[in-house]
Amino acid sequence: MTTEVIDKVVPGKQCDADRSLLDLIYHTELATKPGVSRLPKKYMGLSDSEVDKRILAAKAKLGDRLVVLGHHYQRDEIIKYADYRGDSYKLSKSAAAKPSADYIVFCGVHFMAESADILAQPHQRVILPNLSAGCSMADMAPTEDVLQCWEDLQAIEGVKGKVLPVTYINSTAALKAFCGANGGLVCTSSNAKAVVTWGLSQREKILFFPDQHLGRNTALKMGYSVDDTVVWDPFQPMGGNTPEALRKAKFILWKGHCSVHKRFTVEQIQEARKRYPGVKVIVHPECPRETVALADYDGSTEFIIKTVTEAPAGTTWAVGTEINLVNRLAHENPDKTIFCLDPVICPCSTMYRIHPAYLLWVLEELVEGNVVNEVKVADEIAHWARVALERMLATV
Numbered sequence: 001m002t003t004e005v006i007d008k009v010v011p012g013k014q015c016d017a018d019r020s021l022l023d024l025i026y027h028t029e030l031a032t033k034p035g036v037s038r039l040p041k042k043y044m045g046l047s048d049s050e051v052d053k054r055i056l057a058a059k060a061k062l063g064d065r066l067v068v069l070g071h072h073y074q075r076d077e078i079i080k081y082a083d084y085r086g087d088s089y090k091l092s093k094s095a096a097a098k099p100s101a102d103y104i105v106f107c108g109v110h111f112m113a114e115s116a117d118i119l120a121q122p123h124q125r126v127i128l129p130n131l132s133a134g135c136s137m138a139d140m141a142p143t144e145d146v147l148q149c150w151e152d153l154q155a156i157e158g159v160k161g162k163v164l165p166v167t168y169i170n171s172t173a174a175l176k177a178f179c180g181a182n183g184g185l186v187c188t189s190s191n192a193k194a195v196v197t198w199g200l201s202q203r204e205k206i207l208f209f210p211d212q213h214l215g216r217n218t219a220l221k222m223g224y225s226v227d228d229t230v231v232w233d234p235f236q237p238m239g240g241n242t243p244e245a246l247r248k249a250k251f252i253l254w255k256g257h258c259s260v261h262k263r264f265t266v267e268q269i270q271e272a273r274k275r276y277p278g279v280k281v282i283v284h285p286e287c288p289r290e291t292v293a294l295a296d297y298d299g300s301t302e303f304i305i306k307t308v309t310e311a312p313a314g315t316t317w318a319v320g321t322e323i324n325l326v327n328r329l330a331h332e333n334p335d336k337t338i339f340c341l342d343p344v345i346c347p348c349s350t351m352y353r354i355h356p357a358y359l360l361w362v363l364e365e366l367v368e369g370n371v372v373n374e375v376k377v378a379d380e381i382a383h384w385a386r387v388a389l390e391r392m393l394a395t396v
């Protein structure tokens with residue numbers, strides 16, 4: 001790893017497997033968005049060993065007052081400093097369960113830090129090392145577009161009053177609050193089926209956002225067909241639907257997707273099976289439905305980790321999820337052959353914005369008593385988002 005700044009970025013090469021992903025993404029970010037990724041100059045150009053030594057020293061000084069959370073999709077160079085690793089919901093709960101920690105440093109993306117703040121104890125402060133670490137999927141459902149959709153739906157006879165909003169946990173706090181305030185709730189990729197089943201016992205239809213793929217895959221698992229779903233495109237009047245189609249639909253799926261998981265295809269599965277007879281294919285339900293249908297298994301990040309880790313020695317796995325997690329699984333399970341289903345290995349580019357230099361910066365500021373890059377959800381939004389999260393917990 002290096003923290004030197006390069007002055008030339010090669011467009012379209014971010015997914016070049018022959019280059020160091022670590023260097024390229026960091027440099028790309030520094031070169032293209034210097035205003036967004038605020039990092040004091042003195043933290044640029046530090047050697048790996050210097051960064052490492054100072055992060056460990058800052059962690060030691062902060063002791064129990066600090067907890068560092070590392071999402072599974074973070075690079076190894078960040079994960080090694082994490083006190084807990086997990087998916088976003090598991091991490092938020094871990095932090096809340098450690099009340100001695102005044103500071104929660106969340107190495108993940110913005111919506112995860114928001115969830116941690118919503119679930120945190122009142123005295124705990126949540127810090128995202130790089131505030132430009134967002135999520136493209138969460139950004140596909142801006143609050144004003146969802147409010148417009150809701151207003152449109154409430155204006156249709158036969159739809160009005162019959163829709164329950166469900167948001168995937170990968171969404172902004174404002175959307176979670178919207179669900180909480182309108183009788184709806186949050187789901188994760190592991191409990192989506194149970195949440196939606198409960199939702200349909202309350203109202204006739206589900207408005208599911210921001211990920212159309214998780215929504216569609218969940219509907220199919222429940223025995224519904226694609227004909228029971230419509231897609232709501234926020235760039236089209238009435239989402240691109242007729243009132244009749246909306247009256248008929250059981251599921252209204254927001255037109256959003258994960259830029260990482262939509263890359264996994266049927267052709268990749270066919271190629272993996274051709275090259276590795278006997279290979280097992282496991283993918284995340286954020287993948288397109290054709291991919292999920294052809295895979296041997298699909299499930300949440302935690303499900304993928306458990307299934308592959310517990311598989312017998314000598315087995316071969318093609319894994320359709322984020323590359324940092326796949327590489328870690330391969331490293332931690334040397335008795336198995338594990339590789340990414342997509343041969344062009346792309347990390348989640350926003351997760352990748354948490355570079356060790358940012359972690360060092362926020363930790364050293366904490367040692368000095370300064371909280372930088374705090375993520376704080378407004379009280380009103382936090383209240384209703386908590387309602388939606390608690391409704392999920394009461395349901396599953």
Ligand code: SF4
Nearest residue numbers: 135136137258260348
């Ligand atoms: S992997 Fe997909 S859903 Fe997760 S943070 Fe990245 S873009 Fe968002």
